[in-house]
Amino acid sequence: MANLKDIRKRISSVKSTQQITKAMQMVAASKLKKAKDSVVQARPYAIKMGDVLASLAVRVKPGKHPLLERRDEKKIELLVITSDRGLCGGFNTNVIKAADSFMKEKGEGSEEILLSVIGRKARDHYRRRDWEFKTEELNSGTADFSQAESIGRTIIDRYVEGETDAVYVAFTEFKSAMTQNIVVKRLLPLEPKMLAEDEIPVEYLYEPSEDVLLADIIPRHIYTQVFSMLLESIASEHGSRMTAMDSATKNASEMTAKLTLLYNRARQAAITTELMEIVSGAEALN
Amino acid sequence: MESDKIRLKIASPYREVLDVEVDEVIAPGEEGQFGVLPGHTPFLTTVSVGQLTYRQGSQLKHVAVSHGYAEVEYYKMIVLLDAAELPDDxxxxxxxxxxxxxxxxxxxxxxxxxxxxxxxxxxxxxxxxxxxxxx
Missing domain, CATH: 1.20.5 (Single alpha-helices involved in coiled-coils or other helix-helix interfaces)
Structure with missing residues (x-):
């Protein structure tokens, strides 16, 4: 029979853990709300940007811009987006798993893979496996457009210089607090949205010329995409943490209930033994 | 869609800043200011740092804008900007x-x-x- 004092200690430790997980869950819930709002608010800009690009791209030959040009995928860059902090269930592990299987699939050919990471978790994971990073950034938990811009710029530079032939991103797409999809998306070369067959592109006046505009808009479109991936990843992180902490809190409640039962039983047993001893002692005196 | 107003939308990467019905827009293009009235022909241009002014009736309102793009299509105008701020903000x-x-x-x-x-x-x-x- 377990020692009464030990059980009491266990109970209080489980209870204090529960307080922590409960607090983390509530913090994650409020952060999730904010992150979700930023995802939703950032959408009009991103969608419109894609539309403008599509309407421009149909008018310009694919060879006109290096970022639209397709090459044989010999050197592939993979950008892995994770969080800095843990305690969010399988969030980071899942992204890393998807990244690993992507690399395995692509690595079987003659392709060379270059790695870039955002977030401490991915960085630590791959550093332990002796990877070198092209780009290495932390993920502070709030997306910043200028950060997305600088990341996007280095990715574009490498692509234009021929250091990479394609760029993919492994990140978590935000659907809702409960569902998140881990996806590996191609960032470069760019594939502008095609107009439907019966859709007639609107004839625009351009100022400056369409080539100049296109050259200006394409990089910006990449930054926007990186930015929205960051936003989605952050929202997913909070969602994932919220669910993980919620179930941790529930588990802690269950654990306390079990331990309390155990404790009461042990206490009862101790009392019974003690009574028996007294009774038998008294009997012996008579 | 025939109309005597322009639907003006202004968005920055972070959020949609403005979505209003206006009578006229004057925006700072890279190659000089340009004005937009309802029914303007489709037009795509870059916007540079400056003031975007729009008129509702006889009221003029201003927005501080930075680099971006403006797309005009007859009765709507969409402006995508790095940053846009309303005077109150x-x-x-x-x-x-x-x-x-x-x-x-x-x-x-x-x-x-x-x-x-x-x-x-x-x-x-x-x-x-x-x-x-x-x-």
Missing amino acids: IDLDRAEKARLRAEGRLAEISLEDKDYFEELAALDRAMNRITVAKI
Whole structure:
């Protein structure tokens, strides 16, 4: 029979853990709300940007811009987006798993893979496996457009210089607090949205010329995409943490209930033994 | 869709800043200011730092804008900007501080310095904010 004092200690430790997980869950819930709002608010800009690009791209030959040009995928860059902090269930592990299987699939050919990471978790994971990073950034938990811009710029530079032939991103797409999809998306070369067959592109006046505009808009479109991936990843992180902490809190409640039962039983047993001893002692005196 | 108004939408990467029905828009294009009235032919251009003004009836309103794009299509106009601020959202103190900071830096560095144009642009943005806030 377990020692009464030990059980009491266990109970209080489980209870204090529960307080922590409960607090983390509530913090994650409020952060999730904010992150979700930023995802939703950032959408009009991103969608419109894609539309403008599509309407421009149909008018310009694919060879006109290096970022639209397709090459044989010999050197592939993979950008892995994770969080800095843990305690969010399988969030980071899942992204890393998807990244690993992507690399395995692509690595079987003659392709060379270059790695870039955002977030401490991915960085630590791959550093332990002796990877070198092209780009290495932390993920502070709030997306910043200028950060997305600088990341996007280095990715574009490498692509234009021929250091990479394609760029993919492994990140978590935000659907809702409960569902998140881990996806590996191609960032470069760019594939502008095609107009439907019966859709007639609107004839625009351009100022400056369409080539100049296109050259200006394409990089910006990449930054926007990186930015929205960051936003989605952050929202997913909070969602994932919220669910993980919620179930941790529930588990802690269950654990306390079990331990309390155990404790009461042990206490009862101790009392019974003690009574028996007294009774038998008294009997012996008579 | 025939109409006598323009649906003006302004969005920055962070959020949609404005979505209103207006009678006229005057925006700072890279190659000079341009005005848009209802029924304007489809038009795509770049927008540079400055003030975007729109008219509702006889009322003129201003927005401080920075680099971006404007797409006009007959009765709607969409402006995508790096940053856009309504007069009420501008923190005058902060803008004033940014202006002083940029001016200080500009006084120190020479024209050849690679940061010169960045600082100049920062000054430009700060001045622009101040002007819009004071209108």
